[in-house]
Amino acid sequence: MKWPLKIIAVLLLLALLVPAAAWISFPWYAQSLIDRALQGKPFRVEVSGVGIPLPGSIGFRSVKLVFITPPDNCIPAATTYTINLGSGKLSWITESEEKGITSSIIPHKLHADLTLEADSLHLLPDPENFTFEDGNPRISIKLNILRKKGLSMEFHPLDIAYSIGSATVKKDKLQLSGLNYDIHVARAEGWQQPLDTLTVAKLYSDGNPSPAGNFRALFGSKRNSFKPCSLILSNCSVDLFQWNATSDHIEYDLKEQKTRFTLNLAEIPLNELPGFKQAGKNTVSAEGTLSGAIPVEFQDSTVQVRNAVVVAGKGSTIVYYTSHNKPWFSLSIGPQNSAGELLKNFNATIILNSRHKNLSGIAVQNISTDIFEGTLNSSPFFFDPAKNEMMMTLTMNNIRLPDHLTWHGESRGTFSGGVSGTIPVTYGKKGILFGNTHLVSTxxxxxISLNSLPGLSREGTKTPFASGNINGVLPIxxxxxxxxxxxGMVEGEKGSKIIFYDKKNQPLLSFDLGTKKEGGRLLKNLNGSFTFINGSKKNAAIDIKNLSTEIFGGTLNATPFTFGNAGKSASLTIKLNKISALDRVKLYGEFKAALQGDITGTVPLSIGNKSFSITKARLLSKGGGTISITPKTTKQTTSERIMGASKPDADYLFSEPGLWFSRSFDGTLVADFAMKKFVHRNSGGELILSSPKGKAVLWRNKKNPDLITLENFSAGFFDGTIGIQKADYDMVKKSTETTIALNGIPIQKLLDLQGTKKIYATGAIKGTLPVKIKDQVFEILDGDMAAEENGQIIYATTPEERAAANQGLRTTYEALSNFLYAELFSSITMAPDGKSHINIQLKGANPDYQAGRPIELNLNIEQNLLDLMRSLSISGNIEQVISEKALNMGN
Incomplete structure (x- = not known):
């Protein structure tokens, strides 16, 4: 009995040791078991580092799964996929589907839930199109296991689930990072992946972040029967830079290996675009939004954009600012009433992987678009996401950019014209910079409002230096x-003018820039060269050359000069030739002007930061005209008008004026003047000065800027000359004191001026008249005159006058009937009220009286010169009243 028991014990021990030995030796023959099970299958599995099986699980160091997808209508070549799993384990739970006592020891049908976990998963296709990497993958598999005859088994997968989390996909130098997607396929659904959300956190190029991220879409494996070779993602969105873009669907063609979609941009704020800031915080800002539809094709790391459209939102505007941070002008890119197309037919080629290994970024080629009724193209350029830099050259063709410009502040007006040319652009840390630009336009x-132009606005007043508008065409x-x-050509509209004011802010004179009818050409054949130096720096300047134009029938030229250098003045000389400008002058208030003629000359000018100077300018004219003064008077009766003082109206006529003048930076103006003739005319007659000339100094006395100094004045007067060495005239007090020098004045002219009809004299006098003027009242202080040479005086009297005269007066009549004087002296004084005293001393002889013995006469004349002038003007007053009444009766 002992032996059978021992034998049974040995058999039982062997029964236990054989499975134990098989279990322990499983890692050594696991690969052969897998090879035998997969013999003849289109895939293979290689394992290493297999651990000793534990209840419900087994570990491994690595698993390599290789399978081949055969070619089909969509993929013409077979593709081999290799999946590598590292440091993981396989867990299972099995359940027999046989119930009851009839079930066998080894069931014919088992249901198994397998869970495959690893530290990493790598997927690599061959030919290599991409690589897929995932950390800590967990794959769940449900299957049925069927035992056939003997111990052979059949495996029937039912369900596979794999939740991808933060995976990475690489293709060439393009990398998708943070990929998430839940894979869940089942036999019951024909192994089709249902729609689920696919997300990608970030897109990288050459290891550097790109502007794209946060991609989201719905994806399922079921194919469209009309596009059997296309994988389609729907409800797609992505963050581009800091904006969100969407697409209804993204289509990937397996056969062409090409991706197609239309990217929709919705209301991107303009102030978030590169180079633009919030209003008022930079030299350029933007307001409004951009939207668009961008059809895209992506193949082999190349993005093609075809016929894209970008729409600017209502009122979208780019604003440019002055150095004082005030709006200067703006570019309207969106209609005022609704959104409108900014770009259409936009095309571009974008290469996401650089052709140079040492270059990170995005290469862009073949950019073109329609914009503002013209076209815009760009040279190829590279965008470096790390450095945030790019360089390009824009080519413009007839872009109607000026049509969308608006000036700010008091400026107004419209612009039009097409712009063509090239603009090199650099974008980087310093914002947008422009290179050597070449643009042409008409x-x-x-x-354009004249008072909006520099220097003509008169800030702080309601009376600008100019009014009216100008129009023009400038080929630039x-x-x-x-x-x-x-x-170029500039014309002034009717009524356009430049205005000058007095201290009380009342208009003094204006200069007409238009015509008296419809409109006139102000400038014709305008030419010039303007070079901008140092851009937006503090020492920015404009170098101006070849400035010339035709103006008012003549020409104007300027020598080269530089304007705008901080702390430096700009020096130039303006040359005028036969410019018909006098007839465009208008005087205001009590003054009127009727002038004509052209002006020729030179004006050397220096323009500083706050003032200007003129050095030895010269202006000449062959013309002239009349300046009339009509002071306001109180209403008078007819008798008062006839018997009273003559009207103060006066005309000043001049011809062929010339002006030589200089102005210092402190405002002092020194002007030498001359003219061929000057006439003062009123109701009492006229005073003619020939060839008057002299010097006027204005604003030299800073304590009294209303003081005008007249120096070295001389003029022909009654065939002689008069002169003033110096006179200081106060324009506010209307006062001055000076001395008038007389030379060569014919005595007969003076007698005629007095209205004397019976005295005839030859010879001329010279002398000085100290005068004082205050509040327009004239006073003579101790004037003296003397004959320059011998002469004759004839006092013509009738016999009746001589008979009626007393003896003394009769003797004087006889002596002066033919008096040949050798000496003539006279003194004169006149009070402010007109009372005057004239003393005349004569020495000579009358050959027809007392045998020509020597005679000395001393004559004293007292009269009111103002009354005399008034009496002489009565006839003029009568004529004026009769003329006015006749005109009134005619009306």
Whole structure:
């Protein structure tokens, strides 16, 4: 009995040791078991580092799964996929589907839930199109196991689930990071992946972040029967830079390996675009939004954009600012009433992986678009996401950019014209910078307000230096910081003028820039070269050359000069040739002007930061005209008008004026003047000065800027001359004191001026008349005159006058009937009220009286010269009253 028991014990021990030995030796023959099970299958599995099986699980160091997908209509070549799992384990739970006592020891049908976990998963296709990497993957598999005859088994998968979390996909130098997607396929659904959300956190190029991220879409494996070779993602969105873009669907063509979609941009704020800031915080800002639809094709790391459209929102505007941070002008890119197309037919080629290994970024080629009724193209450029830099050259063709410009502040007006040329652009840490730009355009402008131009606005007042509008056409070319104007034209609208004011802010005179009818050409054949130096720096300047134009029938030229250098003045000389400008002068208030003629000369000018100077300017004219003064008077009766003082109205006529003048930076103006003739005319007659000349000094006395100094004045008067060495005239007090020098004045002219009809005299006098003027009242202080040479005086009297005269007066009559004087002296004084005293001393002889013995006469004359002038003007007053009454009766 002992042996059978021992044998049974040995058999039982063997029964236990054989499975134990098989269990322990499983890692050594696991690969052969897998190879035998997969013999003849289109895939293979390689394992290493298999651990000793534990209840419900087994560990491994690595698992390599290789399978081949055969070619089909969509993928013409077979593709081999290799999946590598590292450091993981396989867990299972099994359940027999046989119930009851009839079940066998080894069931014919088992249900198993397998869970495959690993530290990493790598997927690599061959040919290599991409790589897929996932950390800590967990794959769940449900299957049925069927035992056939003997111990052979069949495996029937029912369900596979794999939740991808933060995976990475790489293709060439393009990398998708943070990929998330839940895979869940089942036999019951024909192994089709249902729609689920696919997300990608970030897109990288050459290891550097790109502007794209936070991609989201719905994806399922079921194919469209009309597009059997396409994988389609729907309800897609992505963050581009800091904006959100969407697409209804993204289509990937397996056969062409090409991706197609239309990217929709919705209301991107303009102030978030590169180079633009919030209003008032930079030299350029933007307001409004951009939207668009961008059809995209992506293949082999190349993005093609075809016929895209970008729409600017209602009122979208780019604003440019002055150095004082005030709006200067703006570019309207969106309609005022609704959204409108900014770009259409936009095309571009974008290469996401650089062709140079040492270059990170995005290469962009073949950019073109329609914009503002023209076209815009760009040279190829690279965008470096790490450095945030790019360089390009824009080519413009007839872009109607001026049509969308608006000036701010008091400026107004419209612009039109097409712009063509090239603009090199650099974007980087310093914002947007422009290189050697070359642009051409024919710029048309209308209704530009004159008072909005520099220097004509008179800030702080309601009375600008100019009124009216100008229109024009300027053919321009901008090249390498130089603006060229060739044969430009500017015209002034009717009523356009420049106005000058007095201290009380009342208009003194104006200069007409239009015509008295419809409109006149102000400038013709305008040419100039303007070079901008140092851009927006503090020492920025404009170098101006070849400035010339035809103006008012003549020409104007300027020598080269530089304007705008901080702390430096700009020096130039303006040359005028036969400019018909006098007839455009209008005087205001009590003054009127009727002038004509052209002006020729030179004006050397220096323009400083706060003032200007003129050095030895010269202006000459062959013309002249009349300046009339009509002071306001109180209403008078007819008798008062006839017997009273003559009207103060007066006309001043001049011809062929010339002006030589200089102005210092402190405002002092020194002007030498001359003219061929000057006439003062009123109801009492006229006073003619020939060839008057002299010097006037204005604003030299800073304590009394209303003081005008007249120096070295001389003029021909009654065939002689008068002169004033110096006179200081106070324009406010209307006062001065000076001495008038007389030379060569014919005595007969003075007698005629007094209205004397019976005295005839030859010879001329010289002398001095100290005068004083205050509040327009004239006073003579101790004037003296003397004959320059011998002469004759004839006092013509009738016999009746001589018979009626007393003896003394009769003797005087006889002596003066033919008096040949050898000496003539006279003194004169006149009070402010007109009372005057004239003393005349004569020495000579009358050959017809007392045998020509020597005679000395001493004559004293007292009269009111103002009354005399008034009496002489009565006839003029009568004529004036009769003329006015006749005109009134005619009306």
């Amino acid at each position: 710029l048309t402008f209308r209704d 070319e901008f090249r390498d910081s130089t603006l060229l104007i060739r044969k």
